[in-house]
Amino acid sequence: MLPVDRLATLARSDGITELESALLPLMRMLAELDEPGETEKAEVDRLLPLVFAVVREVCSEDYEKRNAPEVEDAVPQIVMLSPECESLSDLLLQMEHYGYAFKVFADYRQGLRYALDNSVVAVVVSLSDGFSADIRTVVDELRRHGRKWFVLSDRGDFSLRLQAVRMGALGFFIAPLNVGVLVDAVDPLAYKARDEPYRVLVLDDSVTVLAAIRKTLGQFPNLNTQVLRDPALVLEKLLDFTPDVLLLDFHMDGCNGLEVAKIIRQNRAFESMPIVFLTSETREDVQLEAMRHGGDDFLTKPISEAQLVNTVISKAERYRGLRKLMVEDSLTGLFNHVKTKALLQQSLLLAERQKRPVCYAILDIDHFKRVNDNYGHTVGDKVIKTLARLLKQKVRRSDVVGRYGGEEFVIVMFDSTPADAKARVDRMREAFGDIYHAYDEGIFSVSFSAGVAHFPAYGTMMELMVAADDALYEAKRAGRNRVVCAQRSVAV
Numbered sequence: 283m284l285p286v287d288r289l290a291t292l293a294r295s296d297g298i299t300e301l302e303s304a305l306l307p308l309m310r311m312l313a314e315l316d317e318p319g320e321t322e323k324a325e326v327d328r329l330l331p332l333v334f335a336v337v338r339e340v341c342s343e344d345y346e347k348r349n350a351p352e353v354e355d356a357v358p359q360i361v362m363l364s365p366e367c368e369s370l371s372d373l374l375l376q377m378e379h380y381g382y383a384f385k386v387f388a389d390y391r392q393g394l395r396y397a398l399d400n401s402v403v404a405v406v407v408s409l410s411d412g413f414s415a416d417i418r419t420v421v422d423e424l425r426r427h428g429r430k431w432f433v434l435s436d437r438g439d440f441s442l443r444l445q446a447v448r449m450g451a452l453g454f455f456i457a458p459l460n461v462g463v464l465v466d467a468v469d470p471l472a473y474k475a476r477d478e479p480y481r482v483l484v485l486d487d488s489v490t491v492l493a494a495i496r497k498t499l500g501q502f503p504n505l506n507t508q509v510l511r512d513p514a515l516v517l518e519k520l521l522d523f524t525p526d527v528l529l530l531d532f533h534m535d536g537c538n539g540l541e542v543a544k545i546i547r548q549n550r551a552f553e554s555m556p557i558v559f560l561t562s563e564t565r566e567d568v569q570l571e572a573m574r575h576g577g578d579d580f581l582t583k584p585i586s587e588a589q590l591v592n593t594v595i596s597k598a599e600r601y602r603g604l605r606k607l608m609v610e611d612s613l614t615g616l617f618n619h620v621k622t623k624a625l626l627q628q629s630l631l632l633a634e635r636q637k638r639p640v641c642y643a644i645l646d647i648d649h650f651k652r653v654n655d656n657y658g659h660t661v662g663d664k665v666i667k668t669l670a671r672l673l674k675q676k677v678r679r680s681d682v683v684g685r686y687g688g689e690e691f692v693i694v695m696f697d698s699t700p701a702d703a704k705a706r707v708d709r710m711r712e713a714f715g716d717i718y719h720a721y722d723e724g725i726f727s728v729s730f731s732a733g734v735a736h737f738p739a740y741g742t743m744m745e746l747m748v749a750a751d752d753a754l755y756e757a758k759r760a761g762r763n764r765v766v767c768a769q770r771s772v773a774v
């Protein structure tokens with residue numbers, strides 16, 4: 283095997299698709315050669331810099347960071363300074379179910395030291411008698427060290443609220459502290475939206491153009507740029523990289539950008555992905571024709587850096603916004619039905635390729651009609667939102683969690699065995715059952731039932747979904763508040 287072929291095989295097995303794509307033209311050329319002549323040597327000289335550029339990118343720290351395996355986030359911590367430790371044990375348990383570690387200190391100085399020495403999301407300071415001198419010192423220190431803090435008080439008069447605001451309190455709770463209110467206040471601090479860089483794919487057969495665009499866009503940490511020279515690999519690359527914008531050369535060897543755009547648009551998944559043509563074409567009729575066939579914009583070569591960056595960011599931003607609206611369920615912010623199914627399909631394709639297991643769970647809140655009938659639709663909606671938040675906090679980053687409709691949710695767990703999936707969904711079920719939901723006159727709790735099915739034991743998406751549904755039905759029939767696994771095992 284030639285060294286270049288070996289390198290490509292390694293790149294493929296390690297999932298470094300950029301390197302594999304960069305090596306392909308070189309391998310094709312070498313495969314056809316007996317004796318390299320001057321033209322071939324010149325071609326090798328032309329292709330090698332691209333390979334080296336990819337190797338440099340792959341070896342960079344940034345690439346490692348982007349491709350690093352997932353690390354589970356640490357459990358976010360809330361510190362409570364309150365003389366009434368015992369009465370807070372229930373709140374402590376409830377906060378744990380919402381995914382928080384909750385520490386209570388009766389000794390305010392000790393609590394302060396803990397909050398300063400550890401990474402805490404927020405501190406709740408209980409005032410039994412307004413802001414005493416001691417409490418003032420404590421909150422001054424919290425403020426000086428940039429810790430976020432809230433007041434908990436049994437009175438909420440204007441003058442006390444004013445003092446709290448002046449001392450930098452982020453919020454004011456009236457005792458007894460309602461867990462839902464506390465979670466609503468601290469969630470945005472603990473789970474700041476992760477701003478993933480926009481993904482930009484550039485398809486151009488000129489190494490010089492690719493290198494120049496990569497260099498310009500590479501200066502922006504909010505852009506993750508990958509390049510491709512071979513149009514034949516574009517669909518695979520789009521599936522793999524799912525770019526937010528594609529920069530597409532208008533004139534390439536063997537085919538033109540318009541034809542590539544038409545092929546891309548024939549795939550539903552890429553119907554609305556922005557395509558920006560890179561061209562030296564200035565004729566209006568050609569540009570209009572290209573727009574008619576799915577182009578969104580033109581960048582005329584030579585492209586100014588400012589114009590390139592502005593166009594890429596504005597197109598990617600709009601597409602992300604649009605996609606968010608299209609894929610999210612409006613009540614819970616989870617993936618909606620259509621998107622969840624698409625992601626399940628994607629996970630199964632990947633699992634098949636990589637010979638890895640996937641578990642699919644379907645969850646349904648028990649006797650939810652009664653919740654609506656007894657406490658009202660608004661309270662019912664809150665219960666749905668609470669379960670959504672709990673699931674979001676309990677799943678791994680690689681899992682997919684979606685609202686399938688009504689009071690039904692699904693979780694797709696990649697690389698998960700049935701026993702592992704069942705145990706995890708069971709923990710979610712227990713946590714959900716322990717949560718108190720509030721209505722006008724008191725509190726109540728609810729449970730959910732779930733069915734879990736395993737791929738490849740159930741080898742198609744339809745089989746998997748039907749098996750999980752049947753298992754859910756079985757869980758309901760057996761008395762609810764339980765998780766049932768579909769029983770078929772993998773043939774060895």
Ligand SMILES: Nc1nc2c(ncn2[C@@H]2O[C@H](COP(=O)(O)OP(=O)(O)OP(=O)(O)O)[C@@H](O)[C@H]2O)c(=O)[nH]1
Binds near residue numbers: 646648651660663687
């Ligand atoms: N509040 C609220 N209720 C909803 C929503 N979507 C569906 N529902 C209600 O959810 C209830 C589902 O009830 P059923 O499917 O009969 O089942 P169930 O009462 O949950 O009983 P089991 O599933 O057999 O345990 C219906 O009353 C729907 O009106 C929603 O978005 N908000």
